[in-house]
Amino acid sequence: MTSPKKIVITGAAGQDGLILGLKLIDAGHQVVGIVRNADQKTFLESYNPRVSAEILDSSTLISVRDFLERIQPDQIYHLSAKSSVADSWSDSENTLQTNIFHTLNWLNALNELNMHSTRFYHASSSEMFGLPKSYPQTEETLLHPRSPYGVSKVAAHHLVVNYRESYGQFASTGILFNHESPLRDIKFVTRKISRAVAEIARGKTSSLTLGNIDISRDWGWAPDYIDGMISILEHIVPDDFILATGRSHTLKEFVATAFQSVGIEDWTKYLIIDSALARPAEVTSVVGDSSKAQQLLKWSPVVTFESMVRRMVDFDLSIIDTGDINKIWKPE
Numbered sequence: 001m002t003s004p005k006k007i008v009i010t011g012a013a014g015q016d017g018l019i020l021g022l023k024l025i026d027a028g029h030q031v032v033g034i035v036r037n038a039d040q041k042t043f044l045e046s047y048n049p050r051v052s053a054e055i056l057d058s059s060t061l062i063s064v065r066d067f068l069e070r071i072q073p074d075q076i077y078h079l080s081a082k083s084s085v086a087d088s089w090s091d092s093e094n095t096l097q098t099n100i101f102h103t104l105n106w107l108n109a110l111n112e113l114n115m116h117s118t119r120f121y122h123a124s125s126s127e128m129f130g131l132p133k134s135y136p137q138t139e140e141t142l143l144h145p146r147s148p149y150g151v152s153k154v155a156a157h158h159l160v161v162n163y164r165e166s167y168g169q170f171a172s173t174g175i176l177f178n179h180e181s182p183l184r185d186i187k188f189v190t191r192k193i194s195r196a197v198a199e200i201a202r203g204k205t206s207s208l209t210l211g212n213i214d215i216s217r218d219w220g221w222a223p224d225y226i227d228g229m230i231s232i233l234e235h236i237v238p239d240d241f242i243l244a245t246g247r248s249h250t251l252k253e254f255v256a257t258a259f260q261s262v263g264i265e266d267w268t269k270y271l272i273i274d275s276a277l278a279r280p281a282e283v284t285s286v287v288g289d290s291s292k293a294q295q296l297l298k299w300s301p302v303v304t305f306e307s308m309v310r311r312m313v314d315f316d317l318s319i320i321d322t323g324d325i326n327k328i329w330k331p332e
């Protein structure tokens with residue numbers, strides 16, 4: 001075990017923040033979880049009472065600076081972001097403001113306070129590759145984002161690298177491909193599917209409406225990726241790492257696997273395609289090469305695609321079967 005540290009998580013009430021908080025507390029660390037509002041604070045406190053939840057507005061440098069001066073953390077996982085790619089066209093200004101300038105405030109505050117050895121992790125994204133020039137994508141692949149969200153992540157990613165190179169900030173990035181769990185919100189497609197399939201299996205609904213099902217993604221199991229994030233920040237030097245499974249599946253395959261997990265083979269009759277759900281520009285196909293993380297961090301994903309899909313559907317079935325609609329998933 002590593003020595004106990006004071007660790008800050010921004011976006012502590014999101015999927016990754018919740019799982020990370022549990023893992024860091026289990027490892028004996030002191031965790032301050034930053035959230036946006038009182039509802040999120042109440043939620044985080046009930047999910048993980050051992051995390052100290054705080055509301056912080058990171059839109060101003062002064063508020064981030066004051067927070068850092070008071071807390072003096074050893075590590076910061078900056079996960080907070082406007083994370084919906086689909087919403088980022090209609091919410092472009094907010095997406096860029098939040099994802100770029102809030103990240104910049106953390107970097108500038110650390111620099112002004114001379115906290116260059118405080119380890120900073122940035123949640124970079126496979127959405128930065130967008131329309132890739134080569135397959136599979138590595139840390140060297142040219143970036144070509146396809147959404148305002150993707151553009152915001154490219155800018156923030158480069159800022160983190162730049163502050164590392166300019167000021168010697170211990171700043172690392174994890175370029176994570178899609179990673180899922182039953183903590184996903186239903187605005188993301190995997191949970192939308194697992195929820196609908198469970199409802200169809202129990203006769204509670206009769207259809208699943210999706211946009212483009214020909215896209216493919218490199219989907220992995222979120223808790224595996226959180227282990228990777230921790231290894232990235234524990235690595236001896238700051239660096240950039242892709243976390244991915246190296247296998248891509250179409251959305252159609254995801255849907256088929258979800259239906260098959262409840263014994264439905266003839267699933268096409270439940271599917272409705274609505275072109276209104278298609279995006280102005282699409283990330284058609286991405287797949288990551290995580291060789292660098294495998295070699296330097298000894299990281300590799302454990303849970304398979306089929307097992308991930310089954311776990312998500314099983315959890316949504318358990319909500320229906322127990323009638324506990326407020327049930328929130330926790331990793332075992």
Ligand code: GDR
Pocket residue numbers: 082083084085086124125126127176177178179187188189190192209210211212213215217251277278279282283
């Ligand atoms: P993504 O995740 O955009 O990859 O970003 P999402 O689950 O929203 O979409 C995946 C793909 O599915 C297609 N799709 C649909 N998507 C949604 N949400 N709803 C639908 O009904 C639907 N039908 C088809 C999309 O067009 C898309 O191609 C996620 C987020 O978590 C980001 O924050 C993160 O950076 C990346 O993963 C890696």
